[in-house]
Amino acid sequence: MNKATRTNxxxxxxxxxxxxxxxxxxxxxxxxxNLKGKIIAVATSGGxxxxxxxxxxxxxxxxxxxxxxxxxxxxxxxxxxxxKLDFLKxxxxxxxxxxxxxxxxxxxxxxxxxxxxxxxxxxFEIKPCTLCGVFRRYILNVKAREIGANYLATGHNLDDxxxxxxxxxxxxxxxxxxxxxxxxxxxxHEKLVPRLKPLYFLSEKETTVYSVLMQILPPxxxxxxxVFASRNFIRKWLNVAEMENPGIKMKLLxxxxxxxxxxxxxxxxxxxxxxxxxxxxxxxxxxxxxxCQLRTYLGLKYNPMRNGxxxx
Amino acid sequence: xxxxxIEVRVRIGKREKVMKVKRAVKVISILRDLNIxxxxxxxxxxxxxxxxxxxxxxxTCIEIISVVSGG
Numbered sequence: 001m002n003k004a005t006r007t008n009x010x011x012x013x014x015x016x017x018x019x020x021x022x023x024x025x026x027x028x029x030x031x032x033x034n035l036k037g038k039i040i041a042v043a044t045s046g047g048x049x050x051x052x053x054x055x056x057x058x059x060x061x062x063x064x065x066x067x068x069x070x071x072x073x074x075x076x077x078x079x080x081x082x083x084k085l086d087f088l089k090x091x092x093x094x095x096x097x098x099x100x101x102x103x104x105x106x107x108x109x110x111x112x113x114x115x116x117x118x119x120x121x122x123x124f125e126i127k128p129c130t131l132c133g134v135f136r137r138y139i140l141n142v143k144a145r146e147i148g149a150n151y152l153a154t155g156h157n158l159d160d161x162x163x164x165x166x167x168x169x170x171x172x173x174x175x176x177x178x179x180x181x182x183x184x185x186x187x188x189h190e191k192l193v194p195r196l197k198p199l200y201f202l203s204e205k206e207t208t209v210y211s212v213l214m215q216i217l218p219p220x221x222x223x224x225x226x227v228f229a230s231r232n233f234i235r236k237w238l239n240v241a242e243m244e245n246p247g248i249k250m251k252l253l254x255x256x257x258x259x260x261x262x263x264x265x266x267x268x269x270x271x272x273x274x275x276x277x278x279x280x281x282x283x284x285x286x287x288x289x290x291x292c293q294l295r296t297y298l299g300l301k302y303n304p305m306r307n308g309x310x311x312x
Numbered sequence: 313x314x315x316x317x318i319e320v321r322v323r324i325g326k327r328e329k330v331m332k333v334k335r336a337v338k339v340i341s342i343l344r345d346l347n348i349x350x351x352x353x354x355x356x357x358x359x360x361x362x363x364x365x366x367x368x369x370x371x372t373c374i375e376i377i378s379v380v381s382g383g
Binding site: 205 | 363
């Protein structure tokens with residue numbers, strides 16, 4: 001049941017509703033003409049959100065004549081990522097989708113587990129989620145560009161968007177608020193593959209129900225670093241608020257959209273255009289990109305063959 | 313008989329708990345007893361998702377799965 005809209009669905013209609021929300025989002029924000037002949041790289045983790053997204057996009061790709069490719073990053077989290085990747089391999093085989101797996105070890109010479117140990121020895125100033133997020137985003141963008149993807153689709157859902165919006169507000173980070181995209185990001189640089197979030201209007205709970213009904217619910221494995229995630233408190237708080245006021249997450253998203261639109265219209269967008277990192281040549285808000293900053297901090301070697309090929 | 317009690321086996325991950333509850337109890341009452349926010353879970357009965365308003369009338373087994381992604 002969707003409490004906000006007071007709608008009950010049977011299995012068949014829930015699946016239709018879920019898939020229609022994604023299709024509608026794609027048509028509204030990308031458009032049918034901009035889908036035909038294009039390549040959508042789906043950032044897949046083997047979790048329920050990206051797996052559900054892959055399932056639906058794979059189905060829609062036949063209708064709208066676009067290609068779907070799955071991209072996964074193996075951060076090297078023992079006992080977690082290997083379980084999820086095994087599951088993902090079974091799903092892509094069934095969907096007949098090509099899967100690329102890139103690893104932290106190959107790109108940066110260390111697994112995330114090793115990076116966390118180095119960080120611990122240095123006084124643990126950087127949380128595992130920061131390391132993971134920065135390096136993962138870096139790899140996904142470069143790899144998606146390498147394979148000629150027109151869009152990089154991620155499994156970010158209504159809950160994720162609400163949590164990030166609130167975190168940016170609480171941190172007073174207008175710049176991050178501006179940088180956070182809606183369903184489809186603005187192409188600020190030719191080296192940045194536009195980000196697409198087809199699950200933007202669907203909640204975590206709805207995605208879970210869909211993955212149960214489609215029998216694609218991943219095995220229960222929890223990232224050991226989840227306890228360090230700074231959004232845990234916001235997530236709890238937002239879920240309590242949703243329980244007491246059904247529909248509050250969607251309202252929050254509407255406020256975010258309106259606020260961001262107003263902010264963007266009052267901001268000179270050229271200040272948002274990224275520079276190129278002095279070290280690796282990838283788009284960056286500063287002279288050195290976040291990945292190269294973290295790499296330097298951790299004392300990891302620079303691998304120009306893998307890290308975007310160096311500055312051109 | 314509404315005062316009759318039934319046995320509900322609740323599975324949460326690898327843990328299992330047996331609860332003696334009043335017959336015709338709603339799923340939401342069980343979640344409240346377990347201090348679980350319904351927004352954060354999906355409840356399965358016989359492997360099928362049910363709403364919090366689902367009424368349990370006989371001895372049964374439900375599974376509670378978290379919707380929160382683990383990374």
